[in-house]
Amino acid sequence: MFTLNRKKMEMVAPDAALPGRPTQIPTAERHFLSDLPIKAEVPAGYAEAMFGMGCFWGVERVFWQLPGVWLTVVGYAGGFTPNPTYEEVCTGQTGHNEVVRVIYDPARISYEDLLRVFWENHDPTQGMRQGNDLGTQYRSGIYVYDDAQRDAAEASRQTYSNRLRDAGFGPVTTEILDAPTFFFAEDYHQQYLAKNPAGYCGIGGTGVTCPIGTGVAS
Incomplete structure (x- = not known):
């Protein structure tokens, strides 16, 4: 078990990653809460952001609750396997991160506000894990x-x-990387905690506040 966990916590080499597939895996057509198309284009005047901070079920809920966020979608990014499945990502052999893509209205919520929510809602010191979720x-x-x-992003990280x-x-x-290709996760992952309110959510903050943004999105 220790050897398996350690392997999952080491980034796979590109030439050792799973081959994936040339076509997209099926996903939901519409957002469970807003009924917007899951694959909607970014509206004029809006912007997009992408974050990984642990199990994407809980992460997506954090962001869909924010005023000014128009659409949230979960998926996989940052690895090497094209169009991966959840089962493949869980092996640690795709290199992908569980991420949330956020489309938002900058007139209502700033990117700095999104960054503050990002920092305050997980522990960014844990490496290839978040709480009991390893990999x-x-x-x-x-x-x-x-x-x-x-x-x-770099200023906020500093x-x-x-x-x-200072908090120990x-x-x-x-x-912090240029946004990689985003691969949509399966239907059942989209807005999972809205469909399953008692579902597992393995993210949690450090209790240390991040002094950026306007504070309106807390």
Whole structure:
């Protein structure tokens, strides 16, 4: 068991990743809560963000509750296997992270507010795990769509790293990368905790606040 867990917590080499498939796996057609198309385009004037911070069931719920967030979708990103299934991601042999794609209205909620919610709702010092969830699919990650997002993400990481250090936590392990290809997760994962309110949610914050954004999205 220890050897298996350790293997899942090490990033797979690209040439050792599972082959995947050339076509998308089936997913939901519409958002369970808003009834918007799951694969909706970003409306004019809106923006998108992508985060990995543990089990994507709980992460998606954190973001769909925020005023100004228009659509949330869960999926896989940051690895090497095209169009992976959940079972494949769980082996640790795809390299993918469980992520949430967020489409939001910048006039109502800023990217800095999203970053504050990101930092305060998980422990970004745990490496390839989040709580009892072990594996590369649970790593902390911010996946940026432009230079402005990258600058904001890197500045927030430094600010929060200092706060965590002062509170006695270890180094932040969050990766900040250009947004990779997003692969939609299966139908049953979309808005899972709205469909299953008593379902497992393995994310939790450190209790350390992050002093960025307006504070309206708490």
